Amino acid sequence: MADRVAGVRLAPYTTLRVGGAARAFVEAHTGEELVELVAEADRAGEPVLVLGGGSNLVVSDEGFDGLVVRVSSRGxxxxxxxxxxxxxxxxxxxxxxxxxxxxxxxxxxxxxxxxxxxxxxxxxxxxxxxxxxxxxxxxxxxxxxxxxxxxxxxxxxxxxxxxxxxxxxxxxxxxxxxxxxxxxxxxxxxxxxxxxxxxxxxxxxxxxxxxxxxxxxxxxxxxxxxKGMVLDASDPDTCSAGSFFTNPVLDGPEAAELERRAPGFPRWDTPAGAVKVPAAWLIEHAGFPKGYRRGPARISTKHTLALTNPGGLGVTGFPGDPEALGSMSMPAPFDGPATAADLLALAREVKEGVEAKFGVTLVNEPVMVGLRL
Known part of the structure; x- marks a missing residue:
């Protein structure tokens, strides 16, 4: 079984390039090893984070005070x-x-x-x-x-x-x-x-x-x-976790309230009678266009649903390539990478703005580790 390593930074293992260090880090190269590592940690009462490709994950700046098991099984x-x-x-x-x-x-x-x-x-x-x-x-x-x-x-x-x-x-x-x-x-x-x-x-x-x-x-x-949704080491807009919010699904009264506030809003009527609303439309019409910035965090210039860390290209490689840490030049005009706190501040601003204007609560799609929106 692979050896544990202490203090591994998690940012290089995520597409957002944010996140502090893990107390311990280990790779599972087979399904059996994956189960064994997690079971062993559970028996010892040790917190465990199972890490995949890091493309749908936001890790806190404090990192993870436990064992991170990176899934590397193949076949x-x-x-x-x-x-x-x-x-x-x-x-x-x-x-x-x-x-x-x-x-x-x-x-x-x-x-x-x-x-x-x-x-x-x-x-x-x-x-x-x-x-x-x-x-x-x-x-x-x-x-x-x-x-x-x-x-x-x-x-x-x-x-x-x-x-x-x-x-x-x-x-x-x-x-x-x-x-x-x-x-x-x-x-x-x-x-x-x-x-x-x-x-x-x-x-x-x-x-x-x-x-x-x-x-x-x-x-x-x-x-x-x-839309900046294919990983590209030369494109700052791909320093994201993909769509940060899911499209809201509203029941009858909720849809009626949105119709009152925004007559003729774009919608998809589901077979079950609920109404799905494009989150991107809500965000843009609440005053958050593509490229909107809050400090070093930014809404993608290509896709309103993606919150990005443009400066992240300057300090990390892509997941699976932690050796690229520091190997890329900083993309102007960004002075440095965003932190998880910066990303969450932007996400909260967008969420609160949409709720205030439309009465619709956006739900985050990425998994939060040590964070709450």
């Missing part, structure tokens, strides 16, 4: 079942690399999730989704260590409790450690039905149309790059 198993393939990937596999392989192999169902940063293990926790697809459409099973029961469980999709950007795992983040995820993908050179208006327009097809897998991937990557 992909593919089982051919005629019209589909069943793919089981270890939690430490890079998500976009798996999507790229699916596109190359002719496995349909995750192509619209191209460019999403992070590891496989995080996908069921957040029910990762983009451009009309989410992983709940393809996940058929998750192997997870239940820290409360002290056993490894094999959960089917129904037991995962998937909902919009949510799952049973997210209900209690400290309980489960994802070991591997199994996806069922259609054997087809065509994408799934295109369900997102912006992507359909980019591809020149009607909603519900299908295109070649590589065309879907290329279009999604182009759209994401235009």
């Amino acid at each position: 992909v198993d593919v089982r051919d079942e005629g019209s589909r393939v069943v793919v089981t990937a270890q939690a430490g596999e890079d998500w976009d690399a798996l999507v790229a392989r699916a596109v190359a192999e002719g496995w349909s169902g995750v192509e619209c999730l191209s460019g999403v940063p992070g590891l496989v293990g995080s996908t069921p926790i957040q029910n990762v989704g983009a451009y009309g697809q989410d992983v709940s459409q393809t996940v058929v099973g998750v192997r997870a260590y239940d820290r409360r029961a002290g056993e490894v469980l094999d959960l089917d999709a129904e037991q995962c409790g998937f909902a919009y950007r949510h799952s049973a795992f997210k209900d209690d983040l400290a309980r489960y450690v994802v070991v591997s995820v199994t996806y069922a993908l259609e054997k087809s050179e065509k994408s799934g039905p295109v369900a997102y208006k912006e992507l359909a327009a980019k591809l020149g097809v009607e909603i519900g149309g299908r295109v070649a897998l590589h065309e879907a991937r290329t279009a999604v990557l182009h759209l994401r790059r235009g």
